[in-house]
Amino acid sequence: MQQIPVLDYTGFYEEVGRLLHNEHCHCVNYYALPEQQGLRLICCIANDQAHSVGVASSIISLTDKPVIKSLSQVHTSMHIFEREIHERYGVGFEGHPWLKPVRFPFDRVDDVSKMADYPFYGISSHELHEVGVGPIHAGIIEPGHFRFICHGEKVLHLEIHLGYQHRGVEKLMLEKENFLSASVLAESIAGDTVVGHNSACCQVLEALGGIPVTHNMQIARTVAAELERIAMHTADLSALCTDVAFQLGSAVLQGLRTIIINTFMAWCGNRFARKLIRVGYEPYPVNKDIVAVILQNLDNYEKRYCEVVDKMFDMPSVLARFEQTGVVSEAQTRLIGAVGMAARTAGIPRDIRQSHPYSFYKNLNHKPVLLHSGDVKARAKIRDLEIRQSLKYIREMLAHCNISGESNNPVPAYKLQPSGFAISLTEGWRGEICHCAVTDNTGKLAHYKIKEASLHNWMALALAVRNNEISDFPVCNKSFNLSYCGYDL
Amino acid sequence: MLRTIKIVKHQGRQYIKNLQQVTLPLLNNGLPVISSNPCPAACKACVELCPSEAISKDPLTVNLGQCVFCGECVSCKEGIIRFTNNFRIATNNSSCLAVSSTTDHIFFDPELVRKEIIKVFGRSLKLRLVSDGSCNGCELELNATDNVNFDISRYGIEFVASPRHADGIVVTGPLVENSAKALELTWEAIPDPKILIAVGTCAISGGVFKNSKALNRGFFEKHTPDLYLPGCPPHPLTIIDGLLKLTGRITAE
Numbered sequence: 001m002q003q004i005p006v007l008d009y010t011g012f013y014e015e016v017g018r019l020l021h022n023e024h025c026h027c028v029n030y031y032a033l034p035e036q037q038g039l040r041l042i043c044c045i046a047n048d049q050a051h052s053v054g055v056a057s058s059i060i061s062l063t064d065k066p067v068i069k070s071l072s073q074v075h076t077s078m079h080i081f082e083r084e085i086h087e088r089y090g091v092g093f094e095g096h097p098w099l100k101p102v103r104f105p106f107d108r109v110d111d112v113s114k115m116a117d118y119p120f121y122g123i124s125s126h127e128l129h130e131v132g133v134g135p136i137h138a139g140i141i142e143p144g145h146f147r148f149i150c151h152g153e154k155v156l157h158l159e160i161h162l163g164y165q166h167r168g169v170e171k172l173m174l175e176k177e178n179f180l181s182a183s184v185l186a187e188s189i190a191g192d193t194v195v196g197h198n199s200a201c202c203q204v205l206e207a208l209g210g211i212p213v214t215h216n217m218q219i220a221r222t223v224a225a226e227l228e229r230i231a232m233h234t235a236d237l238s239a240l241c242t243d244v245a246f247q248l249g250s251a252v253l254q255g256l257r258t259i260i261i262n263t264f265m266a267w268c269g270n271r272f273a274r275k276l277i278r279v280g281y282e283p284y285p286v287n288k289d290i291v292a293v294i295l296q297n298l299d300n301y302e303k304r305y306c307e308v309v310d311k312m313f314d315m316p317s318v319l320a321r322f323e324q325t326g327v328v329s330e331a332q333t334r335l336i337g338a339v340g341m342a343a344r345t346a347g348i349p350r351d352i353r354q355s356h357p358y359s360f361y362k363n364l365n366h367k368p369v370l371l372h373s374g375d376v377k378a379r380a381k382i383r384d385l386e387i388r389q390s391l392k393y394i395r396e397m398l399a400h401c402n403i404s405g406e407s408n409n410p411v412p413a414y415k416l417q418p419s420g421f422a423i424s425l426t427e428g429w430r431g432e433i434c435h436c437a438v439t440d441n442t443g444k445l446a447h448y449k450i451k452e453a454s455l456h457n458w459m460a461l462a463l464a465v466r467n468n469e470i471s472d473f474p475v476c477n478k479s480f481n482l483s484y485c486g487y488d489l
Numbered sequence: 490m491l492r493t494i495k496i497v498k499h500q501g502r503q504y505i506k507n508l509q510q511v512t513l514p515l516l517n518n519g520l521p522v523i524s525s526n527p528c529p530a531a532c533k534a535c536v537e538l539c540p541s542e543a544i545s546k547d548p549l550t551v552n553l554g555q556c557v558f559c560g561e562c563v564s565c566k567e568g569i570i571r572f573t574n575n576f577r578i579a580t581n582n583s584s585c586l587a588v589s590s591t592t593d594h595i596f597f598d599p600e601l602v603r604k605e606i607i608k609v610f611g612r613s614l615k616l617r618l619v620s621d622g623s624c625n626g627c628e629l630e631l632n633a634t635d636n637v638n639f640d641i642s643r644y645g646i647e648f649v650a651s652p653r654h655a656d657g658i659v660v661t662g663p664l665v666e667n668s669a670k671a672l673e674l675t676w677e678a679i680p681d682p683k684i685l686i687a688v689g690t691c692a693i694s695g696g697v698f699k700n701s702k703a704l705n706r707g708f709f710e711k712h713t714p715d716l717y718l719p720g721c722p723p724h725p726l727t728i729i730d731g732l733l734k735l736t737g738r739i740t741a742e
Contacts (some may be wrong), residue, residue: 191628
């Protein structure tokens with residue numbers, strides 16, 4: 001922690017601004033942490049070309065409502081982080097375009113304001129109308145409110161209002177004073193990204209605890225991450241088929257997803273890979289039988305998968321709905337700092353698996369799939385291409401795996417380095433996940449910060465639907481399939 | 490056209506014909522069994538290990554309403570707790586969720602089911618989901634109940650888009666303050682008679698989020714669920730089994 005440079009705010013502002021001018025750099029986390037002298041701002045900037053992460057900090061006084069210069073004026077992508085700091089601690093950001101509440105956290109500074117009374121952005125006009133959707137939606141899906149401003153059928157503006165899922169995960173993480181509890185909680189940050197979040201959490205704690213991760217554990221985690229990607233991409237392709245009334249595709253892909261999640265079931269007894277990954281040891285080590293099950297299921301999956309998806313992308317009725325729908329341009333994507341698939345479908349090769357490889361990705365020499373059209377079709381196609389890539393990776397990794405089925409690592413004792421700071425990055429199926437932890441001088445967790453890809457990408461959805469028909473909203477929404485609870489925390 | 494026929498042919502029969510005869514792998518995912526061998530009096534290893542405060546001693550009890558099925562407690566040297574692959578763990582009486590050494594199945598009490606539930610919803614049940622702080626795990630499994638494999642709609646059970654069309658609500662998640670109003674409004678919007686179902690450990694007890702200040706569990710203080718479906722998340726077979734018992738389609742053993 002002492003090694004993180006502390007700059008005065010002007011210096012910090014200039015340094016962060018300077019780094020973000022480099023097109024290979026983006027901010028992976030920017031947050032505030034209360035310290036004795038005031039509020040410490042910590043900004044982590046990843047450089048994709050240099051494969052590094054730079055961390056800078058600044059301490060501002062919290063007495064009499066501080067107002068500091070907003071970085072968002074120059075770098076729009078910082079808007080969400082500044083809103084978060086404003087909402088939580090009341091720091092003013094001079095020149096910020098809109099300090100809209102992020103998620104109404106229980107420990108927000110303004111506890112008078114209520115989520116239910118939130119004033120939505122409005123435009124007064126006799127020709128426009130508003131459409132409100134949610135918070136409770138019409139399907140089996142998490143809550144969030146969407147407020148459209150439309151001219152006839154055309155959407156002019158979409159405001160997305162979230163926070164209905166806020167459970168106080170970051171605060172709760174500090175109370176989980178052993179590795180098992182922390183990892184179990186991390187699995188529930190987003191139940192569709194169990195491997196992504198749990199790996200990030202385990203990596204942070206392993207770094208702070210100085211706990212080694214064996215070759216086989218790295219392979220198991222990476223195989224699990226790719227299986228999770230295949231499962232969720234398949235589910236999303238199925239949902240996209242449903243939305244454009246390609247019933248055959250929807251049904252076949254549903255059944256194919258079952259094969260993949262049942263692979264997890266056979267491996268660890270849970271269809272979402274809960275309990276598979278733990279800090280420093282493997283409760284369910286890979287053995288010969290598991291390898292055989294995985295390989296057999298992948299073969300069974302692949303043949304039927306290719307058949308139906310090739311058909312899907314040949315169908316004029318599907319393509320007519322996908323092409324040029326919900327376009328987000330490369331310039332917009334850069335502006336809002338989108339990550340993961342949302343970035344890679346608009347020509348920005350942002351992928352932690354390549355830029356900051358972790359676990360077994362170091363050995364895979366991963367090249368991100370890159371598409372350029374930024375429309376629903378690109379977001380469907382990238383899933384298809386990534387699934388095929390993941391199938392290849394899993395087979396390659398299992399060939400490298402030492403399948404003795406024995407795990408030599410004992411359950412590690414809970415001990416963290418005092419006054420430590422650790423950051424971990426993983427590439428979940430949606431995009432990059434960043435966990436940061438800080439310990440106090442006794443080695444107790446003092447602060448935990450989670451950032452999920454959706455934090456950036458919800459804005460991409462809001463931009464995607466502009467000038468589209470409101471009836472295309474469902475297909476646009478599914479093409480992103482962003483996380484509510486990962487955003488609300 | 491030929492391609493379509495080929496796809497359909499390769500797809501084969503996906504639905505599980507008899508959901509009562511499915512066997513799950515033996516990997517810490519179903520009903521726990523507690524050995525009647527006494528464990529050392531001073532030992533509290535499993536109680537302290539449990540990440541969701543599900544285990545208590547004297548007598549040794551695993552509360553399925555709090556258990557997240559992480560399976561770590563089986564590491565006990567005495568081998569007192571083990572998990573079976575019995576997915577039939579739904580009940581309508583929350584006190585039946587406490588598993589002790591005398592428990593060999595989770596009791597579902599047909600006497601406790603309100604008369605109108607079987608009379609009105611026995612052949613057709615339309616449900617509305619309210620996700621209240623859930624991680625999306627339970628939602629994925631609820632969605633899966635109606636996929637090509639489990640096909641819950643064969644029993645006339647469906648998830649509908651509006652509370653006005655629904656006969657009851659399914660609640661997932663630990664119940665959070667920010668959604669408290671939306672949940673109450675949805676419940677009020679459903680016409681009587683209506684049923685309430687708690688899905689997942691979070692909904693039943695708060696689960697791993699139990700001690701968070703962001704929760705507001707007032708709704709469950711006012712309204713008592715007609716059915717508890719434990720699990721993290723519950724397997725589609727657990728969900729279907731519970732719903733069939735509640736509507737009197739299968740009798741509890």
